[in-house]
Amino acid sequence: MPRLSLKDVDLQRLPQQARAALEFLVLLNPREIIPDATAARQPTLLPPQKPEHAGRRTLVLDLDETLVHCHCQQGALPGPHPEIQIELENGEPKAVLRAKVFALDSVRLGSSGLWCRRIRRTTKAATLAQVVFQSLQPPQVAEGISTRPFARRLLLLAAARFEAGEAQLLSLKPGASSSSPEFFGPITVARVPGKHRGLVCARAVRRGELLFANRALAVAETRSLPEVTCQKLRSCSEWDFGAFFLLSDGLHTPHELPKLPQVPREEVENMDQRARDVKKERVKAILSANAHELDTSGGQLSAIFLVASLVNHSCRPSAARVFLGDMMFVRAARDLNAGDEITDGYISVLQPALERRRAIRERYGFELCEDRILVEEHLFSKAAVTELLEKIDNANSLEDFSEILEETQRFVSRQLRSLSDCTAESATCVTAAQRLGCGLERLLLGGLVMPVQVGMATILSHMGRHAEAAKGYCRCCWLMEELAPHNAYHAKWAVEALVEAAKASLPLGDYAAYAQHVLNGHCGPGALEVFLGTSKSILKGLNDPKACSHLCPGEVHISCGISQSSDLELQVDLPLSLKVSDLEISACGFLVDLWLKPLGHFLLALPRTVDPDSATVRLHARRLRARFARPG
Numbered sequence: 255m256p257r258l259s260l261k262d263v264d265l266q267r268l269p270q271q272a273r274a275a276l277e278f279l280v281l282l283n284p285r286e287i288i289p290d291a292t293a294a295r296q297p298t299l300l301p302p303q304k305p306e307h308a309g310r311r312t313l314v315l316d317l318d319e320t321l322v323h324c325h326c327q328q329g330a331l332p333g334p335h336p337e338i339q340i341e342l343e344n345g346e347p348k349a350v351l352r353a354k355v356f357a358l359d360s361v362r363l364g365s366s367g368l369w370c371r372r373i374r375r376t377t378k379a380a381t382l383a384q385v386v387f388q389s390l391q392p393p394q395v396a397e398g399i400s401t402r403p404f405a406r407r408l409l410l411l412a413a414a415r416f417e418a419g420e421a422q423l424l425s426l427k428p429g430a431s432s433s434s435p436e437f438f439g440p441i442t443v444a445r446v447p448g449k450h451r452g453l454v455c456a457r458a459v460r461r462g463e464l465l466f467a468n469r470a471l472a473v474a475e476t477r478s479l480p481e482v483t484c485q486k487l488r489s490c491s492e493w494d495f496g497a498f499f500l501l502s503d504g505l506h507t508p509h510e511l512p513k514l515p516q517v518p519r520e521e522v523e524n525m526d527q528r529a530r531d532v533k534k535e536r537v538k539a540i541l542s543a544n545a546h547e548l549d550t551s552g553g554q555l556s557a558i559f560l561v562a563s564l565v566n567h568s569c570r571p572s573a574a575r576v577f578l579g580d581m582m583f584v585r586a587a588r589d590l591n592a593g594d595e596i597t598d599g600y601i602s603v604l605q606p607a608l609e610r611r612r613a614i615r616e617r618y619g620f621e622l623c624e625d626r627i628l629v630e631e632h633l634f635s636k637a638a639v640t641e642l643l644e645k646i647d648n649a650n651s652l653e654d655f656s657e658i659l660e661e662t663q664r665f666v667s668r669q670l671r672s673l674s675d676c677t678a679e680s681a682t683c684v685t686a687a688q689r690l691g692c693g694l695e696r697l698l699l700g701g702l703v704m705p706v707q708v709g710m711a712t713i714l715s716h717m718g719r720h721a722e723a724a725k726g727y728c729r730c731c732w733l734m735e736e737l738a739p740h741n742a743y744h745a746k747w748a749v750e751a752l753v754e755a756a757k758a759s760l761p762l763g764d765y766a767a768y769a770q771h772v773l774n775g776h777c778g779p780g781a782l783e784v785f786l787g788t789s790k791s792i793l794k795g796l797n798d799p800k801a802c803s804h805l806c807p808g809e810v811h812i813s814c815g816i817s818q819s820s821d822l823e824l825q826v827d828l829p830l831s832l833k834v835s836d837l838e839i840s841a842c843g844f845l846v847d848l849w850l851k852p853l854g855h856f857l858l859a860l861p862r863t864v865d866p867d868s869a870t871v872r873l874h875a876r877r878l879r880a881r882f883a884r885p886g
């Protein structure tokens with residue numbers, strides 16, 4: 255892999271977006287993390303350059319769904335949006351992009367001497383960029399564009415240093431076999447209503463604790479996985495063989511509760527390979543419900559992990575996974591209690607209910623039936639969500655984004671308030687809302703406007719408004735805390751907030767402490783230090799005595815509990831000191847409206863209806879405590 259060198263690049267001629275990306279890489283100094291010798295052993299992302307292309311630069315387009323929308327026919331898009339023709343080598347326009355802000359600049363970068371070859375997949379394959387990919391198919395553009403998730407790759411690097419003594423994992427290609435031991439921690443197999451079997455916590459665990467590390471039974475290119483798994487099943491140990499056929503195929507799920515393996519595993523191979531009857535169709539059916547695509551392999555490899563196959567889907571997942579070599583490491587993404595289910599997101603959970611329902615139905619064939627989707631479908635009509643998505647698609651500026659955000663915030667708050675009069679029709683929804691708790695408003699908002707929030711932070715960063723960008727990324731993280739703390743983007747945005755804060759010369763203590771907290775949740779303690787390598791100026795923030803909390807900088811942190819006397823207690827940690835006159839609190843049914851004048855309204859769902867007149871509120875520096883007496 256050639257070195258990153260800026261010597262021969264005139265940065266001033268590059269669009270702002272490309273400049274920012276290069277500056278970011280220089281700041282991280284990836285060569286400190288992966289020395290050249292290690293990099294030389296990694297597979298190259300691009301095929302060798304053809305002699306006739308010598309001297310040209312390669313443009314890699316990251317067709318991120320938050321910034322680019324596209325269409326393959328010129329003139330097919332209504333409205334006054336900019337359309338971009340990509341001129342390919344024979345001069346024919348092959349694709350027309352309707353670009354969001356800044357996409358235009360990126361494409362212009364390649365307007366002369368562009369060499370584009372392979373197109374792989376986007377972070378969310380089925381959606382927007384797919385259309386462009388199809389329109390850029392061979393022969394004009396064959397290979398060369400990879401959008402392998404950035405966040406995952408960085409997390410992989412961080413995690414590799416971390417899993418004690420697992421430095422060798424770093425040098426392994428995705429899927430390659432390792433000698434790392436398996437680990438099965440505080441987990442147990444249990445029956446889960448509506449989902450057959452699942453994994454649950456055997457005791458309370460803190461966010462970031464390693465729950466288990468599972469080695470793949472088989473790893474292969476996605477299309478060869480059935481064949482490779484069949485071969486493996488003929489020779490694997492009795493335990494592996496039995497455990498594989500106890501897995502669900504999506505349509506049929508054995509009643510028996512599988513046992514977790516003993517560690518170290520008894521690796522007795524079956525020598526008489528013909529004696530085992532392994533039917534490929536059956537293996538395929540089981541793989542279709544359980545195989546994992548190794549996202550660090552750019553979508554090329556898949557694997558089957560026998561213990562991880564017992565993890566169910568949730569639209570509010572509780573665990574984060576990282577792939578290293580042939581291992582999957584799974585950590586708690588939230589603080590969990592004994593008996594809480596360990597769940598993952600089979601699909602992106604950062605999309606509205608109707609898209610999640612469709613994705614799960616099409617890919618896995620089951621119906622979602624959980625508190626989050628129940629509340630969303632009750633409160634948000636299909637028409638309202640479709641209209642919002644269209645607005646997001648058509649937004650073209652920071653102002654458009656910010657208008658959508660404000661409008662959606664008002665919409666969510668209005669719909670949520672409609673639940674305060676609990677009727678027979680809304681009773682199920684109210685109970686689900688109460689179970690989701692005081693982060694409910696964030697959860698609902700995040701599912702609708704995550705791309706808008708990220709888009710705004712990205713634009714602010716490109717405009718050089720770094721302090722505002724830092725705030726924007728913090729807002730993304732704050733929503734993710736409730737919605738998807740397991741997601742690698744959460745870690746990426748926590749680091750982006752830190753980097754933006756550094757660029758804006760803000761005090762870094764709180765940003766560094768928060769990024770450290772989030773990365774620990776994904777990769778274990780110390781991940782941020784490894785991730786930042788020698789960027790000492792940022793790391794200094796970690797030693798700042800004021801870096802105290804795990805709270806997302808600038809945001810409020812709200813928790814709710816029940817006291818010994820059965821009173822309801824709300825604790826709100828604030829990013830700044832408030833005066834009593836800055837604060838208003840009112841309740842209606844089970845909803846509390848907390849109005850913190852400099853910060854805005856927060857609508858909280860409580861586990862039961864409260865009497866607003868019973869509230870006692872104490873405010874001390876950066877902490878607010880409200881107590882609602884037990885109803886008479």
Ligand SMILES: C[S@@+](CC[C@H](N)C(=O)[O-])C[C@H]1O[C@@H](n2cnc3c(N)ncnc32)[C@H](O)[C@@H]1O
Binds near residue numbers: 566568621
């Ligand atoms: C990877 S397996 C998970 C373990 C599975 N529950 C079992 O008992 O073997 C995937 C299958 O579990 C079930 N499942 C997973 N998440 C679910 C959910 N949120 N709701 C309903 N069923 C779910 C579906 O049958 C799915 O095909």
